[in-house]
Amino acid sequence: MQKAEHRKVTYSQTTITELMIPSYANFGGKIHGGILLSLIDKVAYACASKHAGAYCVTVSIDNVEFLQPVEVGELVSLHASVNYVGNTSLVIGIKVIAENVKVGLVKHTNTSYVTMVAKGEDDRPTQVPPLLLETHEEVRRFVEAMKRKELKRSFGERMDEMKNSLDLDQAIGILKGERCMVNLDGGS
């Protein structure tokens, strides 16, 4: 089935708010990064599947850099919007905010971009509806997602070239001044 009608960004915008409970914490008392990743994946799925009207799978999560720790007792809100659609893929932008309601402190912990692909009943990628951009912000986010995709592709190509062209002598030369020691007989 072809789903050609444009859908507004607001149609699928989703927010999840969750209380950070003690079982989410690590030995240092801060919230595990994995808990936040799981919430990011969950809100991305909700937003993507609503836009697509289909089951979606996660392909990649970019820019996972936790800028500030999250504490037990804080309320974490994840705001998700469709930033970009390709043919069968979507990029969901997710802003994560942690709030200490007692002292009124609000922290921006990270912004991540999740690429998802919609799947049909046959488990193959299926076309998603195009996006209707209604604000300057939505136009900016769509173009940024296109640029991020291009940059990621060229980064991948350059890493592959570098890996294929690097020989052992060169590698050892590059390691001079690094905090490591090469002892190639060490394993024998």
Ligand SMILES: CC(C)(COP(=O)(O)OP(=O)(O)OC[C@H]1O[C@@H](n2cnc3c(N)ncnc32)[C@H](O)[C@@H]1OP(=O)(O)O)[C@@H](O)C(=O)NCCC(=O)NCCS
């Ligand atoms: C993602 C997946 C559906 C791609 O399948 P595929 O047969 O390679 O499909 P295609 O080559 O037709 O690509 C489909 C779309 O995915 C995009 N895509 C594929 N690999 C990608 C990658 N590494 N990064 C970003 N987008 C990617 C393609 O650009 C294409 O987008 P478009 O239709 O908007 O142009 C497939 O690899 C998959 O099912 N992966 C597992 C996903 C999953 O289970 N996630 C949960 C993790 S446990």
